[in-house]
Amino acid sequence: MKRRLEGKVALVLGAGCVVDDWGNGNAAAVAFAREGARVVCVDMNEAAAARTAGLxxxxxxxxxxxxxDVADAAQVNAVVEEAMRRYGRIDVLHNNAGINTRGGVVETAEEDFDRVFDVNVKGAYLSCKAVIPVMKAQGGGSIIHVSSIASITWTGHPIVSYQASKAALNHLTRMIAVQHGPDNIRCNSILPGLIDSPRVHVTMLSFYDGDLERMREARSRCVPMKRMGDVWDVANAAVFLACDESKYITGAALPIDGGVTCTMAH
Structure with a gap:
């Protein structure tokens, strides 16, 4: 196997899974490790983080x-310090932590809107604030933000706090890419489309009256490739953006969506 991350250290925030299965976070962490990286698995749920490390x-x-909690500066700083104490460097920062809440502008409670932004945007800001000086001192690194196609287009359901926060995350990505390009720090966003993952099952099933197969069939029909993606499609994209094969890619927003955004009005 070609070990594209040999000798590197990857810090994965949101490395757990909502159930004992494969999600975007643990798949990315395992994919990094399979390519030779030493991985720091961080999640709000310690048992979930431990399961990923166990895998x-x-x-x-x-x-x-x-x-x-990625929205807490002290806690983020503590895990960065532990990663440095243990491994002495951080080459890849993978920001996968994210939450959402159902509803449009009128229906969404202010506290829910604030919490989604705290996790999805402030969490990325805090981790970048802590890790960028490390990467700058060591000569570079790769930052990967997990955004969503919901950041650039209407996806059929009102989840306004999530949609707006992911749009903000895309622009945070671009600003970091421009400001820290001279430091050899790359920053890119992954925009997953209709992915068949446990997190989607938790958050989207209510739109389909709890019928998983109905949800899968309806979502698959929307995609030009006529199927949903899986968590490994997202993880493999993360490995590419983490390794030197993408050394001239920064500030990008990469859809992993089977072409679905080609059919949607932006």
């Missing part, structure tokens, strides 16, 4: 785990 250990990889 890496079971495959012969190296990982540690920690619990942190």
């Amino acid at each position: 890496i250990h079971a495959e012969g990889g190296e990982a540690i785990h920690a619990a942190a």
Whole structure:
């Protein structure tokens, strides 16, 4: 196997999964490890972070785990300090932590809107604030934000706090890419489309009266490729953006969507 991240350290925020299954976070963490990275698995749910580290250990990889709320500066700083204490560098920052709440502008409670922005945008800001000086001192690194196609187009359901926060995350990506390009720090966003993941099952099933197969069929019909993606499609894109094969790519917003955004009005 070509180990594209050999000798590198990846810090993955939101590395757990909402159930004991494969989600975007643990798939990315394991994919990084399979390419040779040592992985720091961080999640608000410590048991979920530990499960991800255990998956890496079971495959012969190296990982540690920690619990942190990404919206809390002290907790974010603590996991960055632990990563540095343990490994002495951070080459990849993967911001996967994210939440959403159903509803449009009128229906969404102010506290829910604030909490979504705290996690989805402030969390990325805080982790970048802590990690960019590390990357600058060591000569570079790659920052990957997990956004969504909901950041650039209407996706059929009102989830305004999520949609607006992911749009903000895209522009945060561009600003970091421009400001820190001279430091050899790249920053890109991944925009997953209709992905068949446990997180989607939790957040989207209510729109389909709890019928999982109905949801899968309806979402698959929307995609030019006539199927939903899976978490490994997202993880493989993250590996590409983390490694040197993408060394001249920064400020990008990469859709992983089977072409669905080509059919939607932006």
